[in-house]
Amino acid sequence: MIGLPAALLLGTILFLLLVFLATRGSEEIRGLSSRSNVPLFDDEAGLDPCPPEFVARIFSGDDWQFVSKTGSPQLEKLYRRERKLVALAWVHQTSTAIRRIMREHTEATRQSQDLHLTTETKLVLLYAELMFLCGMLFLAIRSAGPQRVYGLAVYADGLSQRLAQAQHDIKTVTTGREFHGAESS
């Protein structure tokens, strides 16, 4: 048995390691993208988030079953490589999007005089959980393949949609308050 401080220290190290991996993973994806000549579409500002049905499709095992029925090792290899790249690109896109959301949020809170500690804490925790999940997904996809992490990917996607929605709601409320403030002054 280990004590609470040791467990906390271990947890923090693990968390930081996974966040580091998520960030490094994104850089690696960029490298893979330039080598495979597949566009990365890095400028994702203003683009729609990946619809949930596509996340399910990327990580689903149905296509793998179809390919394995052919009995061709070359096709199986090609499929594994291709789907892994697509899944890693999705992780990259998700982590880029959540970092952008938090960056925008931090900029907005710097100017805001009406901060709610509970809401801010919740948002930061959600962000930390997502970055942790992205790190885990990055590792798991690389080692086990996308099909094994279907549930985790769908969960992470749900959380990222929640984060985007929460940030959007805060932005709407803040803009509304500022508008009313300007009107009354």
Add this chain to the structure above:
Amino acid sequence: MTHTVKLVPVQAAYDDLLKRSLSKISCDLARLIYLASTRDYNTGNYHHDGLAARFCPDVAGKALEIAHRQVFYQLSAYSLEELVAQLQTYLDCSHESAEDVLRTWQKLEPYRVAIPVEVNPAVARLFLSNVKLALAIWRFRQEQARTHP
């Protein structure tokens, strides 16, 4: 108000495009190629003579753009098995030899330019990857049929 006035003709142009042109095309893959071919490579604007004459160039362009994006998302959501079937239908309806089309597609990858602008990057990647796989599966099946008739 202005938006409502503008949206109605786009919807009408879209319905017209669906009824007169797209419904006569054999499969979604062929629809995607057709819609991508109405886009100018330099400007990214869509153009269709008949539709522009019935509505106006701007409205026709917008309807084509919407249809292009819609067909793209539809096609990207297909399973690999469905995409192989789409490819089969596309090749069956093509007036060229299936072998030649396949070779050209694998070599030049013309389907890359069939992606609309401003679609989700992960979906675009999934689409490109799935087409690549579908082509490889189709080729494999052809080789199998040749060696084990």
